[in-house]
Amino acid sequence: MIFTTQSGQSVGPIGQGTWYLGEDPSLFPEEYKALRTGVEAGMNLIDTAEMYGDGAAEELVGFSIQGMDRSKLFLVSKVYPFNAGQRHIFTSCEDSLRRMKTDYLDLYLLHWRGSIPLRETVECMEELKAKGRIREWGVSNLDTADMQELFAQPDGTHCAAEQVLYNVSSRGIEYDLLPLMQQHQIPVMAYCPLAQAGQLRRGLMRHPTLQALAGQHHATVPQIMLAFLLARRPDTPKRFYSLHIVSAVLMLVTNPMRSLLPAIFLRGVKDEKEQEDAAA
Numbered sequence: 001m002i003f004t005t006q007s008g009q010s011v012g013p014i015g016q017g018t019w020y021l022g023e024d025p026s027l028f029p030e031e032y033k034a035l036r037t038g039v040e041a042g043m044n045l046i047d048t049a050e051m052y053g054d055g056a057a058e059e060l061v062g063f064s065i066q067g068m069d070r071s072k073l074f075l076v077s078k079v080y081p082f083n084a085g086q087r088h089i090f091t092s093c094e095d096s097l098r099r100m101k102t103d104y105l106d107l108y109l110l111h112w113r114g115s116i117p118l119r120e121t122v123e124c125m126e127e128l129k130a131k132g133r134i135r136e137w138g139v140s141n142l143d144t145a146d147m148q149e150l151f152a153q154p155d156g157t158h159c160a161a162e163q164v165l166y167n168v169s170s171r172g173i174e175y176d177l178l179p180l181m182q183q184h185q186i187p188v189m190a191y192c193p194l195a196q197a198g199q200l201r202r203g204l205m206r207h208p209t210l211q212a213l214a215g216q217h218h219a220t221v222p223q224i225m226l227a228f229l230l231a232r233r234p235d236t237p238k239r240f241y242s243l244h245i246v247s248a249v250l251m252l253v254t255n256p257m258r259s260l261l262p263a264i265f266l267r268g269v270k271d272e273k274e275q276e277d278a279a280a
């Protein structure tokens with residue numbers, strides 16, 4: 001299943017995250033290969049941030065996408081809250097672009113809320129958009145009250161995505177944030193879709209329900225966790241709105257089991273196509 005964003009870009013439902021990547025030069029070849037393998041498997045969204053490895057993750061992304069068709073990629077980066085105002089955001093964005101060896105970002109996110117007023121951040125984001133340095137802007141880690149405040153700002157509803165913690169064991173957003181986002185038709189990107197391989201919830205990978213489900217479906221627990229998120233798709237598959245993008249770090253090259261993850265995605269594409277063909 002491929003979604004179309006507000007700016008007309010195609011993006012798959014699973015992306016690749018880069019937190020902790022680029023920090024150890026000895027892992028560089030493996031990380032480079034993982035990112036390229038992921039893109040070749042259809043995960044054209046790559047999520048990074050100026051914070052990750054103090055720019056090293058963005059540099060890794062820039063190196064890894066060399067020779068690829070930029071128009072087919074969906075690159076996301078994030079600005080530190082203390083850089084998200086008139087004083088620093090333009091330099092921050094230029095630095096991210098230089099490290100990522102690209103002349104625009106598909107999506108630029110406020111990483112979390114800081115002390116710079118949302119109104120100022122929105123004005124800057126709109127200016128970056130007008131200058132063609134970013135296609136869309138969004139936010140991350142804002143709670144329901146923050147989002148309501150954002151929507152009340154001039155152009156605040158131009159927000160193209162919110163990226164938040166969401167996985168089978170962290171479902172707090174379902175109370176009121178997710179309904180609010182659905183009401184405003186703004187896509188939600190789920191980070192830590194695997195609960196950091198269970199580190200965020202002790203014993204999660206061995207949870208009897210998840211193990212039983214995995215057994216029933218001849219799948220692994222991480223696959224079931226991704227399936228949980230992928231099942232939460234909006235009713236309007238042609239639009240990017242209300243989409244949950246799973247942003248996962250997948251070390252596809254090192255563990256054969258992990259190579260099943262893009263398979264789940266590709267199977268999803270095939271099933272969707274078959275359903276469409278049957279309906280036509």
Ligand SMILES: NC(=O)c1ccc[n+]([C@@H]2O[C@H](COP(=O)([O-])OP(=O)(O)OC[C@H]3O[C@@H](n4cnc5c(N)ncnc54)[C@H](OP(=O)(O)O)[C@@H]3O)[C@@H](O)[C@H]2O)c1
Nearest residue numbers: 017018019140191192193194195196197222247248249251
């Ligand atoms: N906006 C924000 O504030 C924010 C916060 C956190 C994360 N993020 C974004 O979301 C991305 C994903 O989050 P995350 O990396 O923290 O957590 P995650 O995707 O939930 O989990 C990543 C961990 O899962 C492991 N893993 C991957 N596939 C596996 C498999 N098949 N079996 C067992 N373990 C597996 C990885 O191990 P290996 O490393 O050994 O492969 C890694 O330790 C980040 O990279 C980042 O881009 C954003």
